[in-house]
Amino acid sequence: MQKQLQLQERPNGLPDEHTFSTKEIEIGSPNDNELLVKTLYLSVDPYMRGRMSDAKSYIAPFELNQAISGGSIAEVIESNVSSIPKGTIVSGLLPFQEYVVVKPDQVRTLEMHGAPISAALGALGMPGLTAYFGLDDIGKPKEGETVVISGAAGAVGSIAGQLARLKGARAVGIVGSQEKVDFLVNELGFSAAINYKEDNMEEALKQACPDGIDVYFENVGGEVSDHIWPLLNPLARIPVCGAISAYNLKKGEKDSGPRVQTYLVKTRARMQGFLYGDYADQYEKAYSELSEYVKNKEIVFKETILDGFDRIPEAFNGLFTGKNIGKQLVKISDPS
Ligand SMILES: NC(=O)c1ccc[n+]([C@@H]2O[C@H](COP(=O)([O-])OP(=O)(O)OC[C@H]3O[C@@H](n4cnc5c(N)ncnc54)[C@H](OP(=O)(O)O)[C@@H]3O)[C@@H](O)[C@H]2O)c1
Structure with missing residues (x-):
C-alpha cells in the first residue's frame, strides 16, 4: 500500500485542514508498455490553487476525492518499456502519490547536464521556461532598461531577474523579506530589491528605478503592482505571468485596485497574459539555453525543500505566505 493525496473539499480562502486528505491505496503493477515509478520530488505550484476551485480556467479543476496532481520527478523501478530501463529518472505531471503506474508518453526522461535532478521542477523545468518565454516573447528587455519583477525571489521570478540581467538590463526585485532582498542583490546580481512588507513602496520604487520602468514582470498583482503603473515608461511591456495575491480570495471578495487603462493609454504600454504552455514548440531551445546558463x-538557483509526503499541504500553503526562497519542493524519497 502507498499514500495518495486527494482533494477532500474545495477551499474558500487559503487551504486548511479540511482541504486535503491522505488515502492508502494499492501500489499497482505495470502491464505491457507501462512503467512503475517511485516518486522522488513533488512540485507545489501556485496555479494548483486554481485547480482546487471549480471556476472556469485554462485547466480543468481537480476532482473531489481524487488525487491532486502536479510536477513530479520519479525513478523507474519496474519497466515493461524497452526504451526506458529500470533506474531511469523521469519527470511528468503525475498524481501525488508515492508510486505511480504510467505509460511512457506521460513522462520525459531527464537529461540534467550536471545539474541536480530537482532542478527539472525549477530552473530547468516549468518555472524556468515560464521566466524565459515571458521575458523573451513579451518583456523583450534591452540593454540598460529597467526590469521590475514581483515575486522576485520565487521559482519564476528569480530566473526572470537573472535572464533580464543577462540581457544587460537592470533587474529590480520586489519581495516580502529582508532575507530575500539580500538573496537577490548578493547572490543573483539584481541591481536593487524592495521589501514590499516593510519599505515605503512609492519611495523605494522611485529610488530603485530613477529612469522609470521599461518591463514589469508581473507575478503577484494586487497592491504591490498598483505602485508600478505610475512609473511605466513609454512603450513599456508587462508580461502578466500570475497574480498570486488574488488566488485565495474568498467567495464574493473582489480583486480591486487602481484601474490600469489610463496608464496604458498614456504610455502605450503593452500588458499581456501568457502561459508557458503556449510555447511548447520552443521548449527545446529554451531548455538548452537555460541549461547552458x-x-x-x-544563472544560479535555490530550492526550499520540505521532507516527507505528509508535508505537501504545508509546502503548498507556504507559497502564499512567502516561506519559500527559490523553488518550493517536497522530497518524497531518495533514488535507489
Ligand atoms: N503563466 C504561466 O505559465 C505561469 C507558470 C508558472 C507560474 N506562474 C505564476 O507565476 C507566479 C510565481 O509562481 P512561482 O511558482 O514562481 O511561485 P513562487 O514565486 O516560488 O512562490 C510564490 C511567492 O509569491 C509571493 N507572494 C505570495 N503571496 C503574495 C502576495 N499577496 N503579494 C505579493 N507576493 C506574494 C511569496 O513571496 P514573498 O515573500 O516575496 O511575498 C511567495 O514566496 C505565480 O503567480 C504563478 O501563478 C505562471
Whole structure:
C-alpha cells in the first residue's frame, strides 16, 4: 500500500485542514508498455490553487476525492518499456502519490547536464521556461532598461531577474523579506530589491528605478503592482505571468485596485497574459539555453525543500505566505 493525496473539499480562502486528505491505496503493477515509478520530488505550484476551485480556467479543476496532481520527478523501478530501463529518472505531471503506474508518453526522461535532478521542477523545468518565454516573447528587455519583477525571489521570478540581467538590463526585485532582498542583490546580481512588507513602496520604487520602468514582470498583482503603473515608461511591456495575491480570495471578495487603462493609454504600454504552455514548440531551445546558463553559473538557483509526503499541504500553503526562497519542493524519497 502507498499514500495518495486527494482533494477532500474545495477551499474558500487559503487551504486548511479540511482541504486535503491522505488515502492508502494499492501500489499497482505495470502491464505491457507501462512503467512503475517511485516518486522522488513533488512540485507545489501556485496555479494548483486554481485547480482546487471549480471556476472556469485554462485547466480543468481537480476532482473531489481524487488525487491532486502536479510536477513530479520519479525513478523507474519496474519497466515493461524497452526504451526506458529500470533506474531511469523521469519527470511528468503525475498524481501525488508515492508510486505511480504510467505509460511512457506521460513522462520525459531527464537529461540534467550536471545539474541536480530537482532542478527539472525549477530552473530547468516549468518555472524556468515560464521566466524565459515571458521575458523573451513579451518583456523583450534591452540593454540598460529597467526590469521590475514581483515575486522576485520565487521559482519564476528569480530566473526572470537573472535572464533580464543577462540581457544587460537592470533587474529590480520586489519581495516580502529582508532575507530575500539580500538573496537577490548578493547572490543573483539584481541591481536593487524592495521589501514590499516593510519599505515605503512609492519611495523605494522611485529610488530603485530613477529612469522609470521599461518591463514589469508581473507575478503577484494586487497592491504591490498598483505602485508600478505610475512609473511605466513609454512603450513599456508587462508580461502578466500570475497574480498570486488574488488566488485565495474568498467567495464574493473582489480583486480591486487602481484601474490600469489610463496608464496604458498614456504610455502605450503593452500588458499581456501568457502561459508557458503556449510555447511548447520552443521548449527545446529554451531548455538548452537555460541549461547552458546554469552550467556556466550565469544563472544560479535555490530550492526550499520540505521532507516527507505528509508535508505537501504545508509546502503548498507556504507559497502564499512567502516561506519559500527559490523553488518550493517536497522530497518524497531518495533514488535507489
Ligand atoms: N503563466 C504561466 O505559465 C505561469 C507558470 C508558472 C507560474 N506562474 C505564476 O507565476 C507566479 C510565481 O509562481 P512561482 O511558482 O514562481 O511561485 P513562487 O514565486 O516560488 O512562490 C510564490 C511567492 O509569491 C509571493 N507572494 C505570495 N503571496 C503574495 C502576495 N499577496 N503579494 C505579493 N507576493 C506574494 C511569496 O513571496 P514573498 O515573500 O516575496 O511575498 C511567495 O514566496 C505565480 O503567480 C504563478 O501563478 C505562471
